[in-house]
Amino acid sequence: MAETLGSLASRFGCELRGDPDTVVSRVATLANADERSLSFLVSRQYRADLDSTRAAAVVLRSEDAGSAPPAMLISDDPYACFARIAAVLYPEPAVPAGVHPSAVVEDGAAVAATASVAANAFVAADAVVGERVRIGPGAFVGPGCRLGTGSRLHANATLVRAVTLGERCIIHPGAVLGADGFGNAMTDEGWLKVPQTGGVRIGDDVEIGANTTVDCGAIEDTVIEDGVRIDNLCQIAHNVHLGAHTALAAMVGIAGSTRIGKRCMLAGQAGVTGHITIVDDVVVGGQAVVSKDITEPGTYAGSFVAEKARDWTRQVGRVRRLGALFERVRRLEKDRE
């Protein structure tokens, strides 16, 4: 899609410095842009690229604006502005409404006329598929699931049972929502499966990454509030509650019944144990383990940075000899008395 800078500036409320009739049709990094490209500058680390870029226009803050070409779209929040423009230049391809002949929609399913059910997808008897929902090839919508207006289930994603999606949600390929939680009671004959009778309740504007799993609740529902972002390969166990606008990077695991507040951010491979509470506005570092309540907003961390293996081995050795070191210091203190 091609747009003039004038049109983009007025649509997104930027100040334009440059020719309003200049047309852009793609996005690019400053370094690789061409004369049809729109680029952006957020991080000062790329400031030098601004002078040499061939971009037609750059979205940036007023204080970063240069004196020469390219044209500039001035924004207080250039990254968000760039994102909005990119969504205009790269519209989602239109998908015709209707059910592909190879899809299986069981009798009794309510599929809106504006919805699209792609090849080899499956929709169970009592599922409800809302307006303009798109269900990708091979995706599965199980019994008791409801997909709100404009939500999208990508190829080979699976909504097992009793999953409610709000509006405009995006579920990426391979994600599995609503599988049984890990509920097992030990008995004399081994593990006994505990039926998982809850569902999964997801708000509006939630995005869930590829191959991520969100289990249904044991009795009550697993809940994900509006605007949550979950990256790939995360695990959300039964009865977890994620507050609005919380973001989980890839490979984060949240164990059962844990409650995480609003606007939290957990970095990759972090793990949170079960049955704890994290307040709003908490940031957790990569591969950190949170195993007790976090009651104050702020940034938390708990992992070591890799070092040369020889140095690390020595470091570990010193930690292992700490007991002896404490004892040696104790003796020195005693001698001094």
Add this chain to the structure above:
Amino acid sequence: MAETLGSLASRFGCELRGDPDTVVSRVATLANADERSLSFLVSRQYRADLDSTRAAAVVLRSEDAGSAPPAMLISDDPYACFARIAAVLYPEPAVPAGVHPSAVVEDGAAVAATASVAANAFVAADAVVGERVRIGPGAFVGPGCRLGTGSRLHANATLVRAVTLGERCIIHPGAVLGADGFGNAMTDEGWLKVPQTGGVRIGDDVEIGANTTVDCGAIEDTVIEDGVRIDNLCQIAHNVHLGAHTALAAMVGIAGSTRIGKRCMLAGQAGVTGHITIVDDVVVGGQAVVSKDITEPGTYAGSFVAEKARDWTRQVGRVRRLGALFERVRRLEKDRE
């Protein structure tokens, strides 16, 4: 499904305190129960809810029993008893036997007449699908696979090749069993793939979580014994052997040829390196790394709890200065002599 307390008490051998004709039809937590709900009390932390619950009946230990309504089902193991009752109240929906017209069953596959093969599923020529097996929509059963009586393969799960499931196994959506193990030989031209010729052998009553992967063996089989429970997003590499009734929480990874005993429990994100042995009855904490044999039963741990980032950074700084601290103590000791 609705049942009377009298019928449940006699079926599961509980003492009933209350009206045997009271009917329950759902399960609920104590806090959210209504007059048709059965609830349970296991953890003392919920004891206070017992007095205010509106549940029709509660399963609990004799020593936790209250004096007033609700009705009580007394059990030595209330969690297991509750699980058994929940399985009665929430029976698995019946699935008609037979092969859906959109499924592809290759000539030569042996599919029991009581088995069900759902929409767009695939069964390879020499696969054997036992009595009352249920294969979900989009699931794949590859060559040489055998599914024992009553086992269930959920939607979009994949049995690549040479996977044998015992009876009553449950394989959740997106799980991949029997893909090639990670076998590579370094050569002058780069990595050379080492053919993986073993299979996967799984016992009875095994449950494998969504998007978990279990690789086929390099030469001999990867083995999972009876009653094992594996949560979502776990990795079981080639030639791993998991002893009966062992349970792995989400995101646990077991590297190749490692042997884990019976009744072990590994918490989330734990990792076990290859070619080691863990004895029976070992518990491993979350995100712990097991990289040498564990020869004694017991509980093992190896991760730090996240702290405020500033405190953690200082902590890490101190650990990095440990070498210097050891040296300072050495000097103090020398001076003292």
Add this chain to the structure above:
Amino acid sequence: MAETLGSLASRFGCELRGDPDTVVSRVATLANADERSLSFLVSRQYRADLDSTRAAAVVLRSEDAGSAPPAMLISDDPYACFARIAAVLYPEPAVPAGVHPSAVVEDGAAVAATASVAANAFVAADAVVGERVRIGPGAFVGPGCRLGTGSRLHANATLVRAVTLGERCIIHPGAVLGADGFGNAMTDEGWLKVPQTGGVRIGDDVEIGANTTVDCGAIEDTVIEDGVRIDNLCQIAHNVHLGAHTALAAMVGIAGSTRIGKRCMLAGQAGVTGHITIVDDVVVGGQAVVSKDITEPGTYAGSFVAEKARDWTRQVGRVRRLGALFERVRRLEKDRE
């Protein structure tokens, strides 16, 4: 497939000690071999099995060769030689070319006549499927994808969009390539999705494990060079660049825009943060966290080995008291002055 030792020795350039007419038709470990089996010896730890094996022949180094049966195929690199022979004895089953009637190939897709598109697979309108490519049941090939000669997409794998595979690549089941990277801009209304307009570019001879995810680039492409090996359940974020012949064990996560050199090896559950660079020939230990550039080849580590929980708890306690210990040593040093 059965072969004579004479034929194998001449084909793979080994010295044969034994009867060239002996036939082998399977591979086995030394311990479980029979008279039709070929086995191999690489690790000295299995040297004792050589004397008792019933194998027809063993591939091994000259210096490990025994004096008696079995026959021996002498190789400087017995593991690679064994791999090559195994590939002969266990050829990939032939798959007929053509598109299965249940597959959906959109008009405009270019599918080579020698390619195979299996049951219920999907190929989008402008995808290009090269010679002898095999697309498994339920697999998805989205718009703008290109699969080079001889590449293989296993069952239920998903190439979302703009993914280019070189020749002879293997993508295991459940892998998702080309899903949107995790690009989000915070705004007053919550997270705003940043359109991900790049693709995924993968070289020749790359193997990607089951349920692994490789995201498309934010603007430019995510790149995986020739010969890379990625195990199961790994995460490769947007704009990562993996150098040729690098190998990632299971559950490794690489955050966005990170560049890893050639011939690197990352052990299981290792994590690499975003926007950093790792040079060629780096080895990273299991569950290590790499959060700054690695500028020198070598081996890096950063995880602790699990201990008995009681010992570990004490250890952690000592680390937490390190600040006090430093202070105590400081006082001792001051007193000494």
